[in-house]
Amino acid sequence: MGGPRPVPPGVLEAKHRAEAAGFDLSCDDGVGRLLACLAAAVPQGGRVLEIGTGAGVGLAWLVSGLGDRLDVEVVSLEKDDALAESAMSAVANWPRRVSIGHGDALEILPLIGVFDLVFADAEGGKTEGLGLTLAAVAPGGMLVVDDMLPKVDDAYHASLWPELQAARETLLSHPEFSSCELDFSSGVILCVRRSASRLKRERDE
Numbered sequence: 001m002g003g004p005r006p007v008p009p010g011v012l013e014a015k016h017r018a019e020a021a022g023f024d025l026s027c028d029d030g031v032g033r034l035l036a037c038l039a040a041a042v043p044q045g046g047r048v049l050e051i052g053t054g055a056g057v058g059l060a061w062l063v064s065g066l067g068d069r070l071d072v073e074v075v076s077l078e079k080d081d082a083l084a085e086s087a088m089s090a091v092a093n094w095p096r097r098v099s100i101g102h103g104d105a106l107e108i109l110p111l112i113g114v115f116d117l118v119f120a121d122a123e124g125g126k127t128e129g130l131g132l133t134l135a136a137v138a139p140g141g142m143l144v145v146d147d148m149l150p151k152v153d154d155a156y157h158a159s160l161w162p163e164l165q166a167a168r169e170t171l172l173s174h175p176e177f178s179s180c181e182l183d184f185s186s187g188v189i190l191c192v193r194r195s196a197s198r199l200k201r202e203r204d205e
């Protein structure tokens with residue numbers, strides 16, 4: 001067995017930003033590596049959305065998965081002024097189509113269309129307004145939520161537990177999505193929006 005794989009330089013930079021800002025809510029490396037793999041599967045000309053930029057760690061993992069692809073648009077939403085500004089200055093140096101939407105995801109989501117990969121990592125769009133997030137997933141598109149396992153000694157996470165359980169139930173039982181729980185890292189639910197069947201498309205036309 002080899003040791004842990006190296007962390008991409010952009011992720012390391014974002015981790016340093018998080019540390020300097022005292023921000024401790026960045027996604028785990030396990031979730032980040034999953035995001036990078038799924039980003040690599042986004043179709044030609046596709047779109048990726050992150051809800052909740054934080055210090056940009058998850059965003060850096062998503063971007064790392066895209067490698068040198070420039071055809072994919074990446075949007076990340078953050079409502080905190082200081083975090084959004086810090087992420088915007090970092091992103092300005094990245095040679096690709098990445099933008100930070102500064103504001104409340106619940107207000108922005110209805111205006112920005114659909115995406116092939118969505119990482120919903122903020123209360124807005126996850127424990128509140130989950131329907132808006134689901135509506136932003138394109139047919140065949142994927143939705144990732146993390147932090148779905150209990151966290152020992154995290155009173156804030158514990159206070160959200162009822163809402164997280166409600167979100168879990170919605171995600172796992174939604175008829176338009178095929179979903180599974182991945183019992184690793186902080187606990188992930190992965191949902192894929194079913195593509196409309198040919199029969200249904202014909203009925204709708």
Ligand SMILES: C[S@@+](CC[C@H](N)C(=O)[O-])C[C@H]1O[C@@H](n2cnc3c(N)ncnc32)[C@H](O)[C@@H]1O
Pocket residue numbers: 025026027050051052053054055056057058059077078079080083103104105106121122123124125
């Ligand atoms: C768990 S952290 C995000 C971590 C980041 N995705 C990562 O993996 O590094 C959640 C972030 O969502 C932001 N947030 C919370 N509610 C929001 C909302 N309604 N709209 C936009 N951002 C929101 C918070 O300010 C916080 O920075």
